[in-house]
Amino acid sequence: MELKILKQEETPENVIEHSKAVCKKAMKIAANFKDADKDLIKKGALLHDIGRSKTHGITHAVEGAKIVREYGYPEEVQNIVERHIGAGLSEDEAIKLGLPKKSYIPQTIEEKIVAHADNLISGTKEVDVDFDIAKWKRKIDEPEEDITITDGESGIKCCQNIECHHSKFYGKYPWWHVDGSLITDCYFAPESRSAIWYSDNMVMKDCTIDGPKFFREMKNLDLENVNITDADETFWKVDGLKLKNVKLHDGTYPFMFSKNIYVDGLESDSKYVFQYCRNVEIHNAKITTKDSFWECENVTVYDSELNGEYLAWHSKNIKFVRCHISGEQPLCYMDHVTLEDCTFDKECDRAFEDCTNIDAQIKGSITNIKNPISGRIEADEVGSVTYTEFAKAPKGVCEITDKSK
Numbered sequence: 001m002e003l004k005i006l007k008q009e010e011t012p013e014n015v016i017e018h019s020k021a022v023c024k025k026a027m028k029i030a031a032n033f034k035d036a037d038k039d040l041i042k043k044g045a046l047l048h049d050i051g052r053s054k055t056h057g058i059t060h061a062v063e064g065a066k067i068v069r070e071y072g073y074p075e076e077v078q079n080i081v082e083r084h085i086g087a088g089l090s091e092d093e094a095i096k097l098g099l100p101k102k103s104y105i106p107q108t109i110e111e112k113i114v115a116h117a118d119n120l121i122s123g124t125k126e127v128d129v130d131f132d133i134a135k136w137k138r139k140i141d142e143p144e145e146d147i148t149i150t151d152g153e154s155g156i157k158c159c160q161n162i163e164c165h166h167s168k169f170y171g172k173y174p175w176w177h178v179d180g181s182l183i184t185d186c187y188f189a190p191e192s193r194s195a196i197w198y199s200d201n202m203v204m205k206d207c208t209i210d211g212p213k214f215f216r217e218m219k220n221l222d223l224e225n226v227n228i229t230d231a232d233e234t235f236w237k238v239d240g241l242k243l244k245n246v247k248l249h250d251g252t253y254p255f256m257f258s259k260n261i262y263v264d265g266l267e268s269d270s271k272y273v274f275q276y277c278r279n280v281e282i283h284n285a286k287i288t289t290k291d292s293f294w295e296c297e298n299v300t301v302y303d304s305e306l307n308g309e310y311l312a313w314h315s316k317n318i319k320f321v322r323c324h325i326s327g328e329q330p331l332c333y334m335d336h337v338t339l340e341d342c343t344f345d346k347e348c349d350r351a352f353e354d355c356t357n358i359d360a361q362i363k364g365s366i367t368n369i370k371n372p373i374s375g376r377i378e379a380d381e382v383g384s385v386t387y388t389e390f391a392k393a394p395k396g397v398c399e400i401t402d403k404s405k
Contacts, residue, residue, distance in 0.1 A: 058163070171191065202222065243263045337360070374397055381404040
């Protein structure tokens with residue numbers, strides 16, 4: 001049951017594996033205490049890091065307690081989840097770490113066992129107590145805030161579970177191979193090119209990025225209120241990308257080969273965005289470039305403005321809902337393209353060339369349709385329909401309805 005809940009909450013896979021290792025260690029410790037509630041320990045150990053589905057910061061314990069409460073777990077499980085951090089934190093220590101003002105010291109034997117087991121597991125490997133004491137002393141005495149990393153390379157590399165606030169990065173490759181990180185209110189200078197690669201389970205908020213080639217070969221990346229002024233070759237091969245209120249400027253080929261993408265609020269004038277992407281859902285975007293959404297599969301775009309020539313060529317299973325489209329020759333060489341209540345600028349000519357399985361409902365007029373193969377197209381007004389000697393299906397196979405006639 002608990003593993004099912006972890007997956008339902010989209011807990012990162014590495015966190016689930018860590019939780020299983022903590023559970024195994026906790027049950028081994030519990031065997032020495034005949035009065036300990038083994039079932040309670042098992043549930044608490046498996047769920048102790050469920051809050052990392054929301055944040056990898058120190059507040060994951062508080063968030064986790066909220067989640068298990070919503071699933072109806074009793075207060076005993078909630079307390080195990082909330083009090084497992086740092087083998088127990090006093091009220092003063094909690095304040096230093098930005099937690100709500102209260103004590104997080106384990107009280108019951110079950111709480112103590114899970115907290116101790118968690119301290120003895122780093123990732124899925126056992127460590128000693130001195131390792132954990134040193135880790136938490138650094139977090140309390142030396143918070144990673146107001147840091148500037150200047151010249152050199154690879155300032156932060158091969159790390160786990162890092163929070164960074166109000167900091168500046170100028171050197172090359174400052175954030176590689178980091179698993180679990182929260183970055184807020186930070187600045188990445190032009191010199192910090194290729195800054196964040198091979199780093200999974202990252203949340204970034206309220207940041208400005210002036211360097212190119214960010215975010216490569218990553219899993220579970222979440223950006224909110226981020227401004228990227230040089231988006232050249234950014235977001236390559238990212239699996240699990242969430243964007244909210246993000247701006248991209250300049251550069252070429254953002255999002256290349258990425259998959260499982262959710263966007264709510266995107267403004268981009270970067271060239272050739274979303275090529276070779278899979279499983280994409282976009283809301284409230286303004287995208288200005290030619291050749292967007294080429295060679296894509298399983299894409300749905302809602303309530304967006306798409307400006308530029310040659311939209312979505314050679315793609316399949318593409319759906320646009322309440323979108324405005326401009327630029328010549330949109331939507332060609334596609335399979336299974338759906339439009340619901342979309343509008344077109346008058347320069348949108350030669351649309352739907354060599355498209356199969358079209359299902360298009362167009363509000364207003366469309367200037368020209370050329371050589372569609374199959375499906376149906378309905379518009380308030382169709383300027384003209386062209387069938388050339390190179391058409392792959394005869395006129396009439398694709399049903400075209402001009403509602404003005």
